[in-house]
Amino acid sequence: MSLVNTNWLEKNLDKVKIIDCSWHMPQTQRNGFDEYKNKHIKNAIFFDLVKNSKKDTDLPHMLIDAKSWEGIVSNMGIKNDAQIVIYDNSDVISSCRCWYNFIYFGHDPSLVHVLDGGLKKWINEKKPTFNNLTNTISSNYTANEKKGLVKNKKQIDENINLNKFQVIDARSRERFEGKVPEPRKGLRSGSIKNSFCLPFSELINEDYTFISKEKILDKFKLIKIKPNKNVVFTCGSGVTASVLALAYSIIDIKYKPTIYDGSWSEYGNN
Structure with a gap:
């Protein structure tokens, strides 16, 4: 859920x-x-x-x-x-x-x-909001890092030939296809070789809710994700890639969200 x-x-x-x-x-x-x-x-x-x-x-x-x-x-x-x-x-x-x-x-x-x-x-929906700062009582949180859920540039480059996972880009099609300049200075336009484009905005309704599970499935079917193939998401800086990762977790409850953390901010750096 x-x-x-x-x-x-x-x-x-x-x-x-x-x-x-x-x-x-x-x-x-x-x-x-x-x-x-x-x-x-x-x-x-x-x-x-x-x-x-x-x-x-x-x-x-x-x-x-x-x-x-x-x-x-x-x-x-x-x-x-x-x-x-x-x-x-x-x-x-x-x-x-x-x-x-x-x-x-x-x-x-x-x-x-x-x-x-x-x-x-x-x-x-006219539900109540507040403007006071929330008081917190410190806890003793322990992390258990799942390093397999992140990819780096070396792994992305190696995968172009090895094809162990599919890379899906959450940016707009115009940015993916290099038709418009990147919003961050110093980045070239374009996309990672052999990656696919699924703009995150296509998964979001006008009221900012996610589209239905059935429609999400249809969107991913268009990319023709291969059975049992790992999926890695990328975008401009790792934010909207996570939108796609969450959407994919809705149609595959066993999926563990995996992100190329550097995304195009790293890969497209001149």
């Missing part, structure tokens, strides 16, 4: 840990934390996608080390057996990246959920 709906969350507010992981593309000039301070779901804790990523790199949103992750989650007051619901107020459904991070660092996937439709749907 990767997704939960707004009614379910409203009934279970006091039984789960709630995370606001709103992150916006730089060109939007929006600040997730400022918006969180103004309006969020009761008891929500803010997760800063930029601050909680690897520091000693120019690449955005790279996974941090396990010890740092333990400190971040412990400071949020989240325990290893906590049931977690993550939401966002972002056009790029950034909550899915936080979902992936928790699974990568060993949290039980059955306990990590994304709020379908996010804060937008919650507000549209």
